[in-house]
Amino acid sequence: MTKLHILVVEDEENIALNIADYFEPKGHVLDFAINGEQGLEMALAHPYDVVLLDVMLPKMDGFTVCDTIRRKSTRQVPILMLTARDTADEKISGFHAGADDYLTKPFSLGELEVRCIALSRRHLLNIDHVLDLGDLKIDRSAQKIWREGKEITLKKIGYDIMDLLIAAHPKTVSRSEIIQKIWSDDPTESDALRSHIYQLRTALDKPFSTPIIKTVHGVGFALDISEKNKRKNS
Template sequence: MRVLLVEDDRAVAQGIRNALRGEGYTLDWLADGQEASCALRDERFDLVLLDLGLPRRDGLALLRDLRARPDADVPVLILTARDATRDRIEGLDAGADDYLVKPFDVDELKARIRALLRRSQGRAQPRLEQAGVSLDPARHEVLYHGQPVNLTPMEFQLLHQLLARPGTVLTRERLADTLYGWHESGPGNTLEVLIHNLRRKLDSGLIRTVRGVGYLIEDTP
């Protein structure tokens, strides 16, 4: 899952990046409200972590502009030191999906992120299950017909992305953005290698290739 962190305090941003590094997310960071507004207009993210006191454009103004767009349904979690009740109400009424006051416990942050992602995907259960595969985002556990499967972090992240949208073709570009974000890169065939590894470790027919477009996992009853 691709997360945009908008936070102008470098130490706080680095702490969040460290906390989420092992959670299977690709985290892109911006410290400027105007730059974040442009990024949200031009690129796709699964979740936004938004500070309010930002250079050039305040977080609430950014959020209101985002929610004014008919296609902007990305979940937003406000992370701020503003703890007054009126600030919480203003943030939620501006379009935030959740509100967390600094300083916060990183385990609570992780749990809130998982809950927002579940809600945005239209599901209530924490586990993703399809075709004998069961993935638990909180435990970073994958089972195939009840047996544990050992995946690398990138294999886990790719499988998570595909299982979260069964029956939907995810383009190569979208999957690559999810895996690498802005500041990472890999060999040109990395996506194909990851798909090959998942098929080998799970089931050769689990992930279907849609030639010229991308990949999908069929939605089975």
């Protein structure tokens, strides 16, 4: 079953609680924001699978949040807007702001989940299978990675961690997010993550002149792609 990391930007507590009560027992991980400014900050800071965004919010309305995410985010995160008004003008405004889908309150929680899963899958299909990032290249369909043209042999978990770091670049991916994404069905200890990061560095950093995996102390990990490498591959 598809398990998603979802940001819910909703100021009505009962709606947020109903979504949590339905989604979390199914294994989805939810973060919550209660106003537009907080939602925008969280959406830009973390690589969510889907953002559920209410239209009427304190401090910043959903249209402005959506438009700002589209302008400032380095990732094309799917956004599903929630509205209490089923009017054509409001839906048009949402789509113009960059929303991918719309759902009118009150809604079926089952339908909401199905739409979130569909948006996430559609988003993955639209991602280029082969990505170039500095001297790093990843083929997502074949699950292969190269650095400076040399293929790097990684175990499945190592590849999955690198896929997360590449998708989030230049942002940092927190330790807790990596653990949730990789081991959601069977949470692991931080020592296991430390071991896999060590193996990644042995394969991706040690054979080369400059390291590419950066520890952001107290937060998590990121890719350190030098400007020189970016220019070389542009």
